Amino acid sequence: MKPLNEIIRSDILAAQAYAVAHTPEGCLKLDAMESPYEFPAESKKALAHILADAPLRLYPNVADDDFTARLKAARALGGNVDIALGNGSDELIQFITLLAAKPGAKVMGIEPTFVMYRRNAALFGMEYLGIDTLPDFALDTAACLKALEEHAPEILFIAYPNNPTGTRYNRADVEKLIAAAPGLVVVDEAYGAFSADSFLPQAGTRDNLLVLQTFSKIGFAGCRMGYVCGSEKVIAQLRKILPPYNMNQLSLAALKFALTQEKWINDNVARLKGEREILFAALEDMEKVQVFPSEGNFLTVRVPDAAECFQAFLAENILIKNLHGVHPLLHNCVRITIGTPADNARVLAVFAGLYAA
Numbered sequence: 001m002k003p004l005n006e007i008i009r010s011d012i013l014a015a016q017a018y019a020v021a022h023t024p025e026g027c028l029k030l031d032a033m034e035s036p037y038e039f040p041a042e043s044k045k046a047l048a049h050i051l052a053d054a055p056l057r058l059y060p061n062v063a064d065d066d067f068t069a070r071l072k073a074a075r076a077l078g079g080n081v082d083i084a085l086g087n088g089s090d091e092l093i094q095f096i097t098l099l100a101a102k103p104g105a106k107v108m109g110i111e112p113t114f115v116m117y118r119r120n121a122a123l124f125g126m127e128y129l130g131i132d133t134l135p136d137f138a139l140d141t142a143a144c145l146k147a148l149e150e151h152a153p154e155i156l157f158i159a160y161p162n163n164p165t166g167t168r169y170n171r172a173d174v175e176k177l178i179a180a181a182p183g184l185v186v187v188d189e190a191y192g193a194f195s196a197d198s199f200l201p202q203a204g205t206r207d208n209l210l211v212l213q214t215f216s217k218i219g220f221a222g223c224r225m226g227y228v229c230g231s232e233k234v235i236a237q238l239r240k241i242l243p244p245y246n247m248n249q250l251s252l253a254a255l256k257f258a259l260t261q262e263k264w265i266n267d268n269v270a271r272l273k274g275e276r277e278i279l280f281a282a283l284e285d286m287e288k289v290q291v292f293p294s295e296g297n298f299l300t301v302r303v304p305d306a307a308e309c310f311q312a313f314l315a316e317n318i319l320i321k322n323l324h325g326v327h328p329l330l331h332n333c334v335r336i337t338i339g340t341p342a343d344n345a346r347v348l349a350v351f352a353g354l355y356a357a
Protein backbone atom coordinates (compact mmCIF):
# COMPACT_ATOMS: atom_id res chain seq x y z
CA MET A 1 0.00 0.00 0.00
CA LYS A 2 1.08 3.54 -0.70
CA PRO A 3 1.80 5.77 2.33
CA LEU A 4 -1.40 7.32 3.70
CA ASN A 5 -0.16 10.79 2.85
CA GLU A 6 -0.18 9.80 -0.83
CA ILE A 7 -3.74 8.47 -0.58
CA ILE A 8 -5.56 10.90 1.67
CA ARG A 9 -6.11 14.53 0.65
CA SER A 10 -3.42 16.80 2.03
CA ASP A 11 -6.02 19.28 3.38
CA ILE A 12 -7.62 16.48 5.40
CA LEU A 13 -4.24 15.29 6.68
CA ALA A 14 -3.59 18.87 7.83
CA ALA A 15 -7.04 19.41 9.38
CA GLN A 16 -8.08 19.06 13.04
CA ALA A 17 -11.08 16.91 14.02
CA TYR A 18 -14.09 18.79 15.44
CA ALA A 19 -13.27 18.87 19.15
CA VAL A 20 -16.07 17.63 21.39
CA ALA A 21 -15.10 18.84 24.86
CA HIS A 22 -14.40 16.20 27.48
CA THR A 23 -16.86 16.45 30.35
CA PRO A 24 -15.31 15.70 33.75
CA GLU A 25 -17.25 13.33 36.00
CA GLY A 26 -20.26 15.01 37.65
CA CYS A 27 -19.72 18.22 35.74
CA LEU A 28 -22.67 20.48 34.93
CA LYS A 29 -22.60 20.69 31.16
CA LEU A 30 -23.39 24.22 29.97
CA ASP A 31 -21.19 24.24 26.89
CA ALA A 32 -23.33 22.79 24.11
CA MET A 33 -26.89 24.19 24.39
CA GLU A 34 -28.38 20.91 25.51
CA SER A 35 -31.71 20.99 27.34
CA PRO A 36 -31.40 20.53 31.11
CA TYR A 37 -34.77 18.81 31.35
CA GLU A 38 -35.30 15.05 31.60
CA PHE A 39 -38.53 13.51 30.38
CA PRO A 40 -41.04 12.82 33.15
CA ALA A 41 -41.36 9.13 34.11
CA GLU A 42 -44.72 8.83 32.32
CA SER A 43 -43.25 10.03 29.01
CA LYS A 44 -40.28 7.73 29.43
CA LYS A 45 -42.71 4.82 29.57
CA ALA A 46 -44.37 5.98 26.35
CA LEU A 47 -40.95 6.36 24.77
CA ALA A 48 -39.96 2.86 25.86
CA HIS A 49 -43.04 1.44 24.11
CA ILE A 50 -42.37 3.35 20.91
CA LEU A 51 -38.72 2.24 20.91
CA ALA A 52 -39.64 -1.36 21.66
CA ASP A 53 -41.96 -1.35 18.64
CA ALA A 54 -39.37 0.13 16.27
CA PRO A 55 -38.82 -2.38 13.44
CA LEU A 56 -35.05 -2.59 13.85
CA ARG A 57 -34.62 -5.44 11.36
CA LEU A 58 -35.99 -3.26 8.56
CA TYR A 59 -34.34 -0.39 6.77
CA PRO A 60 -35.94 2.87 7.83
CA ASN A 61 -38.37 4.53 5.45
CA VAL A 62 -39.19 8.12 6.30
CA ALA A 63 -42.18 7.98 3.94
CA ASP A 64 -43.85 5.12 5.87
CA ASP A 65 -44.96 7.17 8.80
CA ASP A 66 -45.49 10.31 6.79
CA PHE A 67 -43.16 12.34 8.97
CA THR A 68 -43.13 15.13 6.43
CA ALA A 69 -46.88 15.61 6.71
CA ARG A 70 -46.73 15.35 10.50
CA LEU A 71 -43.97 17.93 10.76
CA LYS A 72 -45.82 20.19 8.35
CA ALA A 73 -48.90 19.96 10.54
CA ALA A 74 -46.92 20.45 13.75
CA ARG A 75 -45.18 23.55 12.37
CA ALA A 76 -48.26 24.82 10.47
CA LEU A 77 -46.41 24.89 7.15
CA GLY A 78 -48.02 25.81 3.86
CA GLY A 79 -48.78 23.64 0.87
CA ASN A 80 -45.74 24.42 -1.27
CA VAL A 81 -43.22 23.41 1.34
CA ASP A 82 -41.33 20.17 1.22
CA ILE A 83 -39.25 18.81 4.09
CA ALA A 84 -36.19 16.60 4.16
CA LEU A 85 -35.02 14.98 7.39
CA GLY A 86 -31.38 14.79 8.40
CA ASN A 87 -29.26 12.97 10.92
CA GLY A 88 -29.05 16.25 12.81
CA SER A 89 -29.10 19.51 10.91
CA ASP A 90 -25.32 19.08 10.68
CA GLU A 91 -25.89 16.42 8.05
CA LEU A 92 -28.26 18.66 6.14
CA ILE A 93 -25.71 21.50 6.16
CA GLN A 94 -23.23 19.06 4.65
CA PHE A 95 -25.53 17.90 1.85
CA ILE A 96 -26.95 21.35 1.09
CA THR A 97 -23.35 22.51 0.67
CA LEU A 98 -22.60 19.53 -1.57
CA LEU A 99 -25.54 20.52 -3.83
CA ALA A 100 -23.55 23.51 -5.04
CA ALA A 101 -19.99 22.19 -4.76
CA LYS A 102 -18.81 22.99 -8.26
CA PRO A 103 -15.28 24.17 -9.07
CA GLY A 104 -15.02 27.82 -8.07
CA ALA A 105 -18.24 27.79 -6.03
CA LYS A 106 -18.44 29.97 -2.93
CA VAL A 107 -20.11 29.72 0.45
CA MET A 108 -20.74 32.86 2.49
CA GLY A 109 -21.27 33.04 6.23
CA ILE A 110 -21.64 35.89 8.70
CA GLU A 111 -18.81 35.69 11.22
CA PRO A 112 -18.48 34.79 13.99
CA THR A 113 -20.90 31.94 13.36
CA PHE A 114 -21.43 28.18 13.42
CA VAL A 115 -18.17 26.55 12.34
CA MET A 116 -19.79 23.82 10.27
CA TYR A 117 -20.54 26.22 7.38
CA ARG A 118 -16.84 26.91 6.93
CA ARG A 119 -15.80 23.31 7.56
CA ASN A 120 -18.19 21.92 4.97
CA ALA A 121 -17.18 24.50 2.38
CA ALA A 122 -13.58 23.40 2.90
CA LEU A 123 -14.53 19.72 2.77
CA PHE A 124 -16.01 20.20 -0.68
CA GLY A 125 -13.24 22.42 -2.00
CA MET A 126 -15.37 25.57 -2.00
CA GLU A 127 -14.20 29.05 -1.14
CA TYR A 128 -15.59 30.35 2.15
CA LEU A 129 -16.32 34.05 2.50
CA GLY A 130 -16.72 35.13 6.12
CA ILE A 131 -18.29 38.58 6.41
CA ASP A 132 -17.87 39.99 9.90
CA THR A 133 -20.74 41.32 11.97
CA LEU A 134 -20.44 44.71 13.64
CA PRO A 135 -18.63 44.68 17.02
CA ASP A 136 -21.96 44.35 18.87
CA PHE A 137 -22.67 41.25 16.69
CA ALA A 138 -25.40 43.01 14.69
CA LEU A 139 -25.54 42.36 10.96
CA ASP A 140 -23.33 44.56 8.79
CA THR A 141 -25.99 44.69 6.09
CA ALA A 142 -24.03 46.95 3.75
CA ALA A 143 -20.96 44.69 3.87
CA CYS A 144 -23.10 41.61 3.28
CA LEU A 145 -24.93 43.16 0.33
CA LYS A 146 -21.61 44.23 -1.16
CA ALA A 147 -20.16 40.73 -0.76
CA LEU A 148 -23.24 39.15 -2.33
CA GLU A 149 -22.89 41.43 -5.32
CA GLU A 150 -19.13 41.07 -5.68
CA HIS A 151 -18.78 37.35 -5.07
CA ALA A 152 -22.20 35.92 -5.99
CA PRO A 153 -21.85 32.99 -3.54
CA GLU A 154 -23.77 29.82 -4.40
CA ILE A 155 -24.85 29.53 -0.75
CA LEU A 156 -25.32 32.04 2.06
CA PHE A 157 -25.74 30.65 5.57
CA ILE A 158 -27.49 32.85 8.14
CA ALA A 159 -27.87 31.43 11.64
CA TYR A 160 -31.04 33.11 12.93
CA PRO A 161 -30.48 33.49 15.90
CA ASN A 162 -26.74 33.19 15.53
CA ASN A 163 -24.45 30.81 17.38
CA PRO A 164 -22.14 31.63 19.21
CA THR A 165 -23.42 35.18 19.78
CA GLY A 166 -27.15 34.66 20.40
CA THR A 167 -27.93 37.60 18.15
CA ARG A 168 -31.09 37.54 16.10
CA TYR A 169 -30.44 39.87 13.20
CA ASN A 170 -32.95 42.47 12.19
CA ARG A 171 -35.54 40.68 10.08
CA ALA A 172 -35.86 43.42 7.46
CA ASP A 173 -32.07 43.27 6.91
CA VAL A 174 -32.15 39.49 6.49
CA GLU A 175 -35.00 39.90 4.01
CA LYS A 176 -32.78 42.29 2.04
CA LEU A 177 -30.04 39.64 1.90
CA ILE A 178 -32.51 36.96 0.81
CA ALA A 179 -33.82 39.25 -1.93
CA ALA A 180 -30.32 40.16 -3.10
CA ALA A 181 -28.72 36.70 -2.89
CA PRO A 182 -28.02 35.16 -6.30
CA GLY A 183 -27.75 31.68 -4.75
CA LEU A 184 -29.39 29.64 -2.01
CA VAL A 185 -29.94 31.21 1.40
CA VAL A 186 -30.00 28.79 4.31
CA VAL A 187 -31.65 30.35 7.35
CA ASP A 188 -30.43 28.09 10.14
CA GLU A 189 -32.98 28.20 12.95
CA ALA A 190 -31.32 25.73 15.32
CA TYR A 191 -32.46 28.11 18.10
CA GLY A 192 -35.78 28.94 16.45
CA ALA A 193 -37.76 27.68 19.44
CA PHE A 194 -36.17 30.33 21.66
CA SER A 195 -36.47 33.14 19.15
CA ALA A 196 -39.08 35.85 18.70
CA ASP A 197 -39.09 35.40 14.93
CA SER A 198 -38.80 32.76 12.24
CA PHE A 199 -38.57 32.40 8.47
CA LEU A 200 -40.43 29.10 8.56
CA PRO A 201 -43.66 30.72 7.27
CA GLN A 202 -41.71 31.85 4.17
CA ALA A 203 -40.31 28.39 3.43
CA GLY A 204 -41.61 27.19 0.08
CA THR A 205 -42.51 30.68 -1.10
CA ARG A 206 -39.25 31.16 -3.02
CA ASP A 207 -36.79 28.65 -4.42
CA ASN A 208 -33.68 30.21 -2.93
CA LEU A 209 -34.83 29.98 0.71
CA LEU A 210 -34.12 26.94 2.87
CA VAL A 211 -35.07 26.98 6.56
CA LEU A 212 -33.20 24.58 8.79
CA GLN A 213 -34.52 23.44 12.16
CA THR A 214 -33.57 20.77 14.68
CA PHE A 215 -34.87 19.01 17.77
CA SER A 216 -31.38 19.09 19.30
CA LYS A 217 -31.67 22.26 21.37
CA ILE A 218 -35.15 21.44 22.68
CA GLY A 219 -34.43 18.15 24.42
CA PHE A 220 -33.34 15.67 21.75
CA ALA A 221 -29.66 16.36 21.00
CA GLY A 222 -28.92 12.66 21.44
CA CYS A 223 -31.35 11.58 18.71
CA ARG A 224 -29.94 13.58 15.78
CA MET A 225 -33.17 14.86 14.26
CA GLY A 226 -32.89 17.85 11.96
CA TYR A 227 -35.05 18.97 9.06
CA VAL A 228 -34.93 21.44 6.25
CA CYS A 229 -37.97 23.17 4.78
CA GLY A 230 -37.90 24.59 1.29
CA SER A 231 -39.50 24.62 -2.10
CA GLU A 232 -40.40 21.28 -3.62
CA LYS A 233 -37.94 21.93 -6.47
CA VAL A 234 -34.90 22.39 -4.26
CA ILE A 235 -35.76 19.67 -1.73
CA ALA A 236 -36.18 17.25 -4.66
CA GLN A 237 -32.55 17.95 -5.65
CA LEU A 238 -31.39 17.45 -2.07
CA ARG A 239 -33.17 14.08 -1.91
CA LYS A 240 -31.04 12.85 -4.78
CA ILE A 241 -27.87 13.11 -2.71
CA LEU A 242 -29.02 12.43 0.87
CA PRO A 243 -28.15 8.89 1.91
CA PRO A 244 -31.40 6.91 1.49
CA TYR A 245 -31.30 5.57 5.05
CA ASN A 246 -29.86 8.58 6.83
CA MET A 247 -32.53 8.48 9.53
CA ASN A 248 -32.32 5.27 11.52
CA GLN A 249 -35.27 3.42 13.06
CA LEU A 250 -34.38 4.60 16.57
CA SER A 251 -34.21 8.25 15.60
CA LEU A 252 -37.47 7.95 13.67
CA ALA A 253 -39.07 6.33 16.72
CA ALA A 254 -37.73 9.18 18.83
CA LEU A 255 -39.13 11.66 16.32
CA LYS A 256 -42.52 9.99 16.57
CA PHE A 257 -42.25 10.40 20.34
CA ALA A 258 -41.03 14.01 20.08
CA LEU A 259 -44.08 14.92 18.02
CA THR A 260 -46.27 13.84 20.94
CA GLN A 261 -44.29 16.01 23.37
CA GLU A 262 -45.17 19.47 22.08
CA LYS A 263 -46.50 20.66 25.43
CA TRP A 264 -43.49 19.40 27.38
CA ILE A 265 -41.18 21.00 24.81
CA ASN A 266 -43.03 24.32 24.79
CA ASP A 267 -43.21 24.51 28.59
CA ASN A 268 -39.46 23.91 28.85
CA VAL A 269 -38.72 26.47 26.15
CA ALA A 270 -40.84 29.05 27.99
CA ARG A 271 -39.01 28.27 31.26
CA LEU A 272 -35.59 28.58 29.61
CA LYS A 273 -36.53 31.88 27.94
CA GLY A 274 -37.63 33.21 31.32
CA GLU A 275 -34.39 32.02 32.94
CA ARG A 276 -32.38 33.57 30.12
CA GLU A 277 -33.91 36.97 30.88
CA ILE A 278 -33.27 36.59 34.62
CA LEU A 279 -29.63 35.70 34.01
CA PHE A 280 -29.30 38.47 31.43
CA ALA A 281 -30.62 41.10 33.84
CA ALA A 282 -28.33 39.94 36.64
CA LEU A 283 -25.27 40.01 34.37
CA GLU A 284 -26.22 43.41 32.98
CA ASP A 285 -25.96 44.72 36.54
CA MET A 286 -22.32 43.62 36.78
CA GLU A 287 -20.08 46.40 35.59
CA LYS A 288 -17.11 44.22 34.80
CA VAL A 289 -18.90 42.04 32.25
CA GLN A 290 -20.75 42.75 29.02
CA VAL A 291 -23.64 40.45 28.25
CA PHE A 292 -25.08 40.37 24.73
CA PRO A 293 -28.83 40.10 24.09
CA SER A 294 -29.65 36.54 23.06
CA GLU A 295 -32.58 34.80 21.45
CA GLY A 296 -31.00 31.38 21.88
CA ASN A 297 -30.88 29.09 24.93
CA PHE A 298 -27.50 30.56 25.86
CA LEU A 299 -25.82 33.83 26.72
CA THR A 300 -22.57 35.17 25.35
CA VAL A 301 -20.67 37.31 27.81
CA ARG A 302 -17.48 39.34 27.52
CA VAL A 303 -15.44 39.11 30.69
CA PRO A 304 -12.11 40.64 31.73
CA ASP A 305 -10.27 37.34 31.12
CA ALA A 306 -12.09 34.47 29.40
CA ALA A 307 -9.50 31.80 30.31
CA GLU A 308 -9.68 32.75 33.98
CA CYS A 309 -13.48 32.73 33.84
CA PHE A 310 -13.56 29.31 32.16
CA GLN A 311 -11.26 27.89 34.86
CA ALA A 312 -13.28 29.44 37.66
CA PHE A 313 -16.37 27.67 36.31
CA LEU A 314 -14.48 24.40 35.95
CA ALA A 315 -13.31 24.70 39.56
CA GLU A 316 -17.03 24.72 40.46
CA ASN A 317 -17.57 21.68 38.23
CA ILE A 318 -19.33 23.64 35.49
CA LEU A 319 -18.28 23.30 31.87
CA ILE A 320 -18.85 26.40 29.74
CA LYS A 321 -17.45 27.39 26.34
CA ASN A 322 -14.46 29.69 26.09
CA LEU A 323 -14.87 31.58 22.81
CA HIS A 324 -11.65 33.55 23.10
CA GLY A 325 -9.50 32.90 20.05
CA VAL A 326 -12.37 31.57 17.94
CA HIS A 327 -12.76 34.92 16.16
CA PRO A 328 -11.29 38.39 16.88
CA LEU A 329 -14.77 39.80 17.61
CA LEU A 330 -15.16 37.17 20.37
CA HIS A 331 -12.24 38.59 22.32
CA ASN A 332 -12.57 37.42 25.96
CA CYS A 333 -16.06 36.04 25.40
CA VAL A 334 -17.55 32.94 26.98
CA ARG A 335 -20.82 31.21 26.10
CA ILE A 336 -23.06 29.67 28.71
CA THR A 337 -26.06 27.44 28.07
CA ILE A 338 -29.19 28.33 30.04
CA GLY A 339 -29.99 25.59 32.55
CA THR A 340 -32.52 25.02 35.31
CA PRO A 341 -33.05 27.76 37.90
CA ALA A 342 -30.67 25.87 40.21
CA ASP A 343 -28.03 25.61 37.45
CA ASN A 344 -28.36 29.31 36.73
CA ALA A 345 -28.01 30.20 40.41
CA ARG A 346 -24.67 28.36 40.36
CA VAL A 347 -23.66 30.27 37.24
CA LEU A 348 -24.50 33.59 38.85
CA ALA A 349 -22.60 32.64 42.01
CA VAL A 350 -19.44 32.05 39.95
CA PHE A 351 -19.89 35.38 38.17
CA ALA A 352 -20.54 37.14 41.47
CA GLY A 353 -17.42 35.55 42.98
CA LEU A 354 -15.30 36.79 40.09
CA TYR A 355 -16.80 40.12 39.20
CA ALA A 356 -19.09 41.50 41.90
CA ALA A 357 -18.04 45.09 42.53
Ligand SMILES: *Cc1c(COP(=O)(O)O)cnc(C)c1O
Residues within 6 Å of the ligand: 087, 088, 089, 090, 091, 114, 159, 162, 163, 188, 190, 213, 214, 215, 216, 221, 224, 225, 226
Ligand atom coordinates in the same frame (compact mmCIF):
# COMPACT_ATOMS: atom_id res chain seq x y z
C1 LIG B 1 -26.36 23.17 17.22
C2 LIG B 1 -26.45 23.80 15.89
C3 LIG B 1 -26.71 23.05 14.74
C4 LIG B 1 -26.63 21.54 14.73
O1 LIG B 1 -27.72 20.94 15.17
P1 LIG B 1 -27.92 19.36 15.03
O2 LIG B 1 -29.30 19.26 14.54
O3 LIG B 1 -27.71 18.85 16.40
O4 LIG B 1 -26.93 18.82 14.06
C5 LIG B 1 -26.91 23.69 13.54
N1 LIG B 1 -26.79 25.03 13.45
C6 LIG B 1 -26.47 25.79 14.52
C7 LIG B 1 -26.35 27.26 14.36
C8 LIG B 1 -26.28 25.19 15.77
O5 LIG B 1 -25.92 25.93 16.81
